[in-house]
Amino acid sequence: MMNEIVVAASIYFGVMALLFMLSKHFDWEKRGVTVGPLFLILKTSHLNKKLESISRRGRRLWRVMANIGVPLAIGQMVYIIYFMSQNLFNLTYKTSEAAGMVLLLPGLTVSLETLPYIIVALAVVLVTHESAHALAGLTDSVPLKSAGIFLAFVIPGGFVELDEEHLERSPLSTKLRVYSAGSSANLAAWMLVTLLFINFTATLSPLYEGPSGILVSGI
Numbered sequence: 001m002m003n004e005i006v007v008a009a010s011i012y013f014g015v016m017a018l019l020f021m022l023s024k025h026f027d028w029e030k031r032g033v034t035v036g037p038l039f040l041i042l043k044t045s046h047l048n049k050k051l052e053s054i055s056r057r058g059r060r061l062w063r064v065m066a067n068i069g070v071p072l073a074i075g076q077m078v079y080i081i082y083f084m085s086q087n088l089f090n091l092t093y094k095t096s097e098a099a100g101m102v103l104l105l106p107g108l109t110v111s112l113e114t115l116p117y118i119i120v121a122l123a124v125v126l127v128t129h130e131s132a133h134a135l136a137g138l139t140d141s142v143p144l145k146s147a148g149i150f151l152a153f154v155i156p157g158g159f160v161e162l163d164e165e166h167l168e169r170s171p172l173s174t175k176l177r178v179y180s181a182g183s184s185a186n187l188a189a190w191m192l193v194t195l196l197f198i199n200f201t202a203t204l205s206p207l208y209e210g211p212s213g214i215l216v217s218g219i
Contacts, residue, residue, distance in 0.1 A: 043148035055138035069184030126158035132185030
């Protein structure tokens with residue numbers, strides 16, 4: 001296990017060092033690529049027109065969804081504060097009842113076999129979350145400057161870069177819609193996936209071939 005960790009760390013630091021040197025030599029920042037000692041940022045404006053087009057086609061729908069997202073986000077915030085406070089209390093006084101938390105580190109706390117599924121899940125979360133922020137902003141005429149992904153050490157993430165000065169001058173209602181859009185979209189995606197699994201027979205099972213014949217479980 002220790003050898004695998006050393007090899008993985010060596011490869012990671014070697015690749016990051018190589019990317020850092022190449023970025024400085026070829027001036028990748030002009031192309032939206034920023035490489036630091038332990039981080040990598042890929043930024044692009046090529047998605048702007050597509051997101052702007054989507055926001056224009058469903059402006060009324062996005063506005064309604066963004067308005068609904070505000071109380072949903074506030075509710076999530078209240079629940080998270082309650083959950084974290086309760087868990088902190090349990091960690092202090094009732095250790096056996098505390099919920100465990102583990103940092104996801106590929107090769108350490110997450111097996112390489114499981115990693116592809118986690119990457120897919122993260123991609124869905126990031127695309128849903130950041131697209132919602134962008135659409136909420138564009139619906140309220142807040143310009144979109146760029147979008148991108150990043151890797152901070154081994155933790156991936158994504159972002160959309162709205163015009164902060166324009167957003168700062170916007171009404172409170174606009175700010176609430178933009179700030180709450182991401183978490184509300186993630187909640188909606190979770191509810192949709194949960195609904196699909198609850199109705200597995202009608203929604204997902206047709207995509208799988210059922211077993212033929214008779215299964216004998218015992219004699």
